[in-house]
Amino acid sequence: MQTILIVDDEFPVRRTLGMFLSLEGFEVLEAGSVSQAREMLVAKRVDVLITDMRLGDDTGTSLLAQLHEQGNDVASIVMTGYGSIESAVEAMRLGAYDYLTKPVNPDELVLRIRKLLDQRALHEEVLRLRDQLAGKSQLGHIVAHSPAMQNILEIVERIRSRDIPVLITGETGTGKEVLASAIYHTSSRAQKAYITVNCATLPEELLDSELFGHMKGAFTGAISSSKGLFQQANGGTLFLDEIGDISPRLQAKLLRVLQEGEIRPVGGQKAVKVDVRVIAATNRDLAAMVRSGEFREDLFFRLNVLMVHIPPLRERREDVPALVKHFVGRVAEAQQRHDVGLTREAMQKLVAYDWPGNIRQLQNVIECSFALHSGPVLGAAEVLITAIGAARSHEEDEQLLPLAEIAMRHIQRVLAAHGGNQVASAKVLGVSRSTLRRKLGETG
Ligand SMILES: Nc1ncnc2c1ncn2[C@@H]1O[C@H](COP(=O)(O)OP(=O)(O)OP(=O)(O)O)[C@@H](O)[C@H]1O
Numbered sequence: 001m002q003t004i005l006i007v008d009d010e011f012p013v014r015r016t017l018g019m020f021l022s023l024e025g026f027e028v029l030e031a032g033s034v035s036q037a038r039e040m041l042v043a044k045r046v047d048v049l050i051t052d053m054r055l056g057d058d059t060g061t062s063l064l065a066q067l068h069e070q071g072n073d074v075a076s077i078v079m080t081g082y083g084s085i086e087s088a089v090e091a092m093r094l095g096a097y098d099y100l101t102k103p104v105n106p107d108e109l110v111l112r113i114r115k116l117l118d119q120r121a122l123h124e125e126v127l128r129l130r131d132q133l134a135g136k137s138q139l140g141h142i143v144a145h146s147p148a149m150q151n152i153l154e155i156v157e158r159i160r161s162r163d164i165p166v167l168i169t170g171e172t173g174t175g176k177e178v179l180a181s182a183i184y185h186t187s188s189r190a191q192k193a194y195i196t197v198n199c200a201t202l203p204e205e206l207l208d209s210e211l212f213g214h215m216k217g218a219f220t221g222a223i224s225s226s227k228g229l230f231q232q233a234n235g236g237t238l239f240l241d242e243i244g245d246i247s248p249r250l251q252a253k254l255l256r257v258l259q260e261g262e263i264r265p266v267g268g269q270k271a272v273k274v275d276v277r278v279i280a281a282t283n284r285d286l287a288a289m290v291r292s293g294e295f296r297e298d299l300f301f302r303l304n305v306l307m308v309h310i311p312p313l314r315e316r317r318e319d320v321p322a323l324v325k326h327f328v329g330r331v332a333e334a335q336q337r338h339d340v341g342l343t344r345e346a347m348q349k350l351v352a353y354d355w356p357g358n359i360r361q362l363q364n365v366i367e368c369s370f371a372l373h374s375g376p377v378l379g380a381a382e383v384l385i386t387a388i389g390a391a392r393s394h395e396e397d398e399q400l401l402p403l404a405e406i407a408m409r410h411i412q413r414v415l416a417a418h419g420g421n422q423v424a425s426a427k428v429l430g431v432s433r434s435t436l437r438r439k440l441g442e443t444g
């Protein structure tokens, strides 16, 4: 049932309207003064506020102004005496939805109330849908055809409104960062801060003061205090990437934050309360690290309230064609040409490959192959799968190859490392760009 609060200092007026509205099926509250109205608004959820403008020595506008200031957006309708349109305008400026001149016709009032409630409901529905859509479109960036990936997206969808810590595991290049960002964007904290930190790239001391902040003079060079990432992420989400790489000392510190919800900056005495949702990711086997004593079990359980494991690409080959299409589409967009594509054989070659570098490697292969090939359509031979992290096997293979072939392979590796950028690659190779193009068999 919808609750209506009527504020009028004339008892007969509020009682007549009140009775009428009760008969229409509303729950009605009556107040004779601004202070009484304020008490009721605190004590009870009110859907519509109907207030007179002149209330003894107070005014309806001051009531609205107070509510406005408190961020209370209760829907309101003001009643004004004949000839005091200015105050009605003022009331509308303060967020009143509508106004009626006195004496108020009860039928007219009911009509306006219903219209207002309908509009409110519609507005809320729009907000809800927009919210849902924003979440959906975030998930829409993630290519997920395989049942395993579909299942992951369903889980993300299901935990949208829950602030639980999530631990994402998976081999390198499987899309852990992409997933973390999607979880953030679909969460109830989507409008709040999202801060990401890679725990593997910073030395321990630096990571410590980055995460927890430090006080002025905490160490040499700390010439001013600084807020750590936990504080910067307050109210929002912190993504701790490569969590498996943090030192035992920082593991202990992190555990304390997660347990107690407060941090102690380096060199600081006072604890600071923080409210941060943590998403962590690692390509290491944390459970095995717990067993071997490298990772604290208690921290593991804190982070691992929900574990999402992204399987390697070779275990979900159904995703390869869709991913290829996705990346080819990006090449088409970047090169402003719409005739790019692959032959069936080329696609088969990609699906059959094992992808030790997972999606990132697939993306590189597509981008480099198109960069090196001048035609719009790639055949199987033009799909250049440059192995990652396999330098040793290259050396072994290359011992028996002709010089030109070794040179060609080297050129392709350099190009791959530079995302197909010929200018950058030529610089590294110590040749001009036109020489590079000639070696690649291109003219001009
Ligand atoms: N499902 C997906 N759909 C589309 N693109 C994806 C998907 N998963 C990953 N990618 C792309 O693959 C690349 C690697 O993804 P990401 O950086 O998230 O991997 P990662 O698991 O964090 O890797 P690492 O362990 O090396 O840090 C990115 O360019 C990302 O945009």
Ligand SMILES: [Mg+2]
Pocket: 176, 177, 241
């Ligand atoms: Mg990553």
